[in-house]
Amino acid sequence: MVVDGTSENDQIILATGGYDHTIKIWQTHTGICQRTMQHAESQVNALEITPDKLSLAATGYQHIRMYDLASNNPNPTVNYEGITKNVTGVGFQEDGKWMYTGSEDCSARIWDYRLKSAHAAKIFQTSAPVTCVCLHPNQVELLVGDQSGVIHLWDLKTDHNEQFIPEGDTMILDIDVDSEGTLMAAVNSKGRCYIWSLTFGRDGEPTKMYPKHKFEAHKRQALKCKFSPDSTLLVTTSADQTARIWKTCDFSLLQELKQENQRWVWDAVFSSDSQYIFTASSDGYAKLWNVKTGNMEREYAGHQKAIIALAFRDATV
Amino acid sequence: MALYDNKLWLLSHIRDSFISTDDTGMSELVLIGDDLPKQLADNLDWYRDPDDSDDDEDDMNREPYEMHLDMDFEVRRQRSNTAVRLEKMDIAKKRAAKVKHIKWEVSATAPTTEELDNLFVRKDIKQNQTVGKKSLLSEQLEKCTNLPQNPYIEYAKFDGSAQIGILTRKYKIFLTMLPEEHRNYPMIVSCIATAKIEELIGFILLKCSTIHGDFPLKPVSHYGLYITEEDGEVDHDFPNLDPKECVAKFGFTCLGLVEHKQITKNVSFESSQILIQNESAEDINISIHRKIKGDEAKQITANMHLMKVHATAMEAPLYQSYRVYIVNKMRAKAEIQLGISGEKIEIDPLQQKNTKFTFVRQKPVSHHIDSVAWCEVTDTKSSGTTFRVVYSSSFGNNGASSNVNANVTQSPTLQTSTSFKHYDFEADHNTAEEIVQKINLILELRSSGSRKEYLASRERKQKRKTLHTNK
Numbered sequence: 046m047v048v049d050g051t052s053e054n055d056q057i058i059l060a061t062g063g064y065d066h067t068i069k070i071w072q073t074h075t076g077i078c079q080r081t082m083q084h085a086e087s088q089v090n091a092l093e094i095t096p097d098k099l100s101l102a103a104t105g106y107q108h109i110r111m112y113d114l115a116s117n118n119p120n121p122t123v124n125y126e127g128i129t130k131n132v133t134g135v136g137f138q139e140d141g142k143w144m145y146t147g148s149e150d151c152s153a154r155i156w157d158y159r160l161k162s163a164h165a166a167k168i169f170q171t172s173a174p175v176t177c178v179c180l181h182p183n184q185v186e187l188l189v190g191d192q193s194g195v196i197h198l199w200d201l202k203t204d205h206n207e208q209f210i211p212e213g214d215t216m217i218l219d220i221d222v223d224s225e226g227t228l229m230a231a232v233n234s235k236g237r238c239y240i241w242s243l244t245f246g247r248d249g250e251p252t253k254m255y256p257k258h259k260f261e262a263h264k265r266q267a268l269k270c271k272f273s274p275d276s277t278l279l280v281t282t283s284a285d286q287t288a289r290i291w292k293t294c295d296f297s298l299l300q301e302l303k304q305e306n307q308r309w310v311w312d313a314v315f316s317s318d319s320q321y322i323f324t325a326s327s328d329g330y331a332k333l334w335n336v337k338t339g340n341m342e343r344e345y346a347g348h349q350k351a352i353i354a355l356a357f358r359d360a361t362v
Numbered sequence: 363m364a365l366y367d368n369k370l371w372l373l374s375h376i377r378d379s380f381i382s383t384d385d386t387g388m389s390e391l392v393l394i395g396d397d398l399p400k401q402l403a404d405n406l407d408w409y410r411d412p413d414d415s416d417d418d419e420d421d422m423n424r425e426p427y428e429m430h431l432d433m434d435f436e437v438r439r440q441r442s443n444t445a446v447r448l449e450k451m452d453i454a455k456k457r458a459a460k461v462k463h464i465k466w467e468v469s470a471t472a473p474t475t476e477e478l479d480n481l482f483v484r485k486d487i488k489q490n491q492t493v494g495k496k497s498l499l500s501e502q503l504e505k506c507t508n509l510p511q512n513p514y515i516e517y518a519k520f521d522g523s524a525q526i527g528i529l530t531r532k533y534k535i536f537l538t539m540l541p542e543e544h545r546n547y548p549m550i551v552s553c554i555a556t557a558k559i560e561e562l563i564g565f566i567l568l569k570c571s572t573i574h575g576d577f578p579l580k581p582v583s584h585y586g587l588y589i590t591e592e593d594g595e596v597d598h599d600f601p602n603l604d605p606k607e608c609v610a611k612f613g614f615t616c617l618g619l620v621e622h623k624q625i626t627k628n629v630s631f632e633s634s635q636i637l638i639q640n641e642s643a644e645d646i647n648i649s650i651h652r653k654i655k656g657d658e659a660k661q662i663t664a665n666m667h668l669m670k671v672h673a674t675a676m677e678a679p680l681y682q683s684y685r686v687y688i689v690n691k692m693r694a695k696a697e698i699q700l701g702i703s704g705e706k707i708e709i710d711p712l713q714q715k716n717t718k719f720t721f722v723r724q725k726p727v728s729h730h731i732d733s734v735a736w737c738e739v740t741d742t743k744s745s746g747t748t749f750r751v752v753y754s755s756s757f758g759n760n761g762a763s764s765n766v767n768a769n770v771t772q773s774p775t776l777q778t779s780t781s782f783k784h785y786d787f788e789a790d791h792n793t794a795e796e797i798v799q800k801i802n803l804i805l806e807l808r809s810s811g812s813r814k815e816y817l818a819s820r821e822r823k824q825k826r827k828t829l830h831t832n833k
Binding site: 057065066067073074075076077078081082083084085119120121122123124125126127128139142143154156158160162163164165166167168182183184185201202224225226245316317318320321329333342343344346347348349359360361362 | 457460461462463464465466467468469471472473474477478479480481482483484485486487495496497498499500501502503505506512515516518519521523524525526527528554572
């Protein structure tokens with residue numbers, strides 16, 4: 046299928062990847078798989094679409110690979126190497142100036158991914174393998190979670206860093222900051238969810254974090270947490286085979302997204318109007334749920350094995 | 363051009379020479395992955411001319427050399443294996459060349475504050491502007507809330523395209539239920555090797571439904587896959603592939619998807635023209651076939667139909683055998699071979715599998731074609747179609763057909779009740795249709811005494827019936 050170049054930015058892109066070494070691009074409203082790309086050497090750990098919507102980054106063992114979204118090339122076009130272990134997370138500065146990654150070789154890195162500014166590259170070493178990375182919406186602070194349970198707040202400009210340990214020796218699995226930069230959530234391997242309220246750092250000052258709330262989100266380990274774009278909801282996914290949507294006003298449960306035999310729910314992402322949510326699970330299906338009703342609206346079938354990662358870019362009307 | 367003082371060139375030369383003189387091909391397996399000369403050169407020579415390390419350029423410098431080897435040095439020996447491998451390696455190299463590799467690198471000099479200010483800009487977080495705006499996803503979903511889900515979507519997971527590390531199978535599938543002009547070329551389908559035949563059918567139908575848009579398709583159980591010739595002619599001599607079996611069990615690459623029930627004749631030309639418009643971009647090869655204009659396509663279809671009628675009429679008296687079930691009065695079935703030719707109809711029992719006792723003991727019998735009076739389809743069920751062959755039992759006894767005629771004149775009423783017997787057979791719909799058509803064509807050609815007599819007696823019966831009802 047040839048993608049119309051002019052309507053590039055009005056496009057919805059949904060990409061999924063996991064253990065079957067393929068990445069699939071879906072037509073969201075029909076559930077038809079538009080394209081399959083090969084991720085030959087390893088499973089896909091994380092996916093992210095570049096801000097210009099032209100490329101898709103996929104991380105695996107030791108590599109980050111970039112795929113062209115505008116062409117039909119099933120092979121990657123760029124391969125980033127130099128990491129010795131699994132790359133667990135990837136993301137981009139909102140104008141595409143640089144790329145950030147987190148990896149199990151105990152580091153978070155800033156990449157000059159377009160080879161435009163040689164001095165962008167930076168590395169931040171941690172004492173335990175990095176499980177997740179999240180960029181604060183202010184674009185200068187990177188939150189890094191690791192297996193020993195530490196959350197690092199790394200100021201990219203000053204290289205100043207701070208540590209937070211919500212629960213000792215309990216692996217942090219995901220961190221998210223809401224779009225307004227006022228709330229931060231982190232989930233751990235015991236299924237607990239921690240909430241902090243953030244204050245805006247004045248010029249040059251780092252963001253201050255104040256513990257706000259803590260609750261048992263899941264009985265088994267929680268895998269992902271994401272705020273909705275309107276900051277009113279938080280979704281957590283878990284090994285207990287559910288995804289749960291919480292209201293951020295009081296952190297009460299709004300919906301439980303559950304389906305018989307869907308197994309681990311690995312990833313979730315909201316639509317731009319916070320009305321729908323995509324989930325990825327070990328049964329090899331990506332699913333679309335209606336947030337209001339909690340009903341499943343679409344199913345995306347085609348992967349042979351578990352889906353671990355989702356990347357989604359919505360557009361507004 | 364610097365050659366012998368160029369380490370990169372020398373290493374490359376050694377490598378290529380080694381590959382080209384190694385008949386076993388093992389060297390390529392070892393050397394295929396990395397561009398060893400370049401890596402070695404990088405390690406050995408830090409002061410190498412930067413031009414040499416330039417990826418694109420040295421590839422171009424070295425490649426013509428590899429190709430010259432054959433011609434200039436006239437290496438005359440059997441090296442087809444090596445040549446093939448070299449070609450593969452070349453393709454792999456070209457593909458790899460398309461991937462840009464970027465190594466992790468931190469610049470030795472610290473960035474200036476200006477650069478830092480430029481790269482890491484603290485953004486003022488304003489109120490989220492997209493809040494309240496409707497998402498395109500929501501809009502699209504609302505537009506097609508009543509969109510019927512593709513019934514075959516569950517079969518999407520058997521897609522074998524772009525799979526890695528999983529055995530897949532590629533098939534040419536002829537879709538016999540589509541209009542004539544779409545039937546003549548195969549659809550290429552790749553599925554995973556562990557799929558069952560019925561799952562392959564489901565996946566074919568999914569693909570078919572996305573390509574041929576609105577063509578009505580039925581549940582998977584309505585279709586069967588048959589061994590098919592390269593030209594798309596379905597081989598009905600063999601039964602359809604067992605839907606419960608794994609695709610890997612069968613070695614055929616060319617298959618025909620056949621609907622068990624007859625619907626193809628209902629397809630009108632209007633719908634086929636819609637299909638032509640619906641052609642998708644991915645079937646460029648296929649669309650070449652379709653570029654025949656509407657009228658021409660119609661003409662061709664009509665001609666093809668005529669040819670088909672002609673051919674079946676011509677072939678009718680030729681011997682052909684079918685595997686069908688014979689059904690006795692107790693409704694028990696036994697598989698037999700039914701042989702039909704211009705001379706006779708033969709029924710041969712087949713070895714019954716897994717049955718210790720059979721309800722139907724069918725002896726091999728043969729009937730002269732002139733004793734056969736009638737053939738018709740009696741019942742059509744989803745499981746199969748039953749058809750009846752009526753024959754004159756007195757034909758053989760009396761020795762000659764002229765005697766039959768004599769009998770008729772003597773006592774026609776007796777004759778009808780005693781001398782005509784029938785066999786009931788059951789087969790899948792297509793086979794049954796074909797057999798009935800074949801027998802009827804032969805009967806029409808010969809128009810034997812038995813047939814005339816049977817028709818006459820049927821007419822009499824009918825008259826009697828109408829008389830009774832009129833009373």
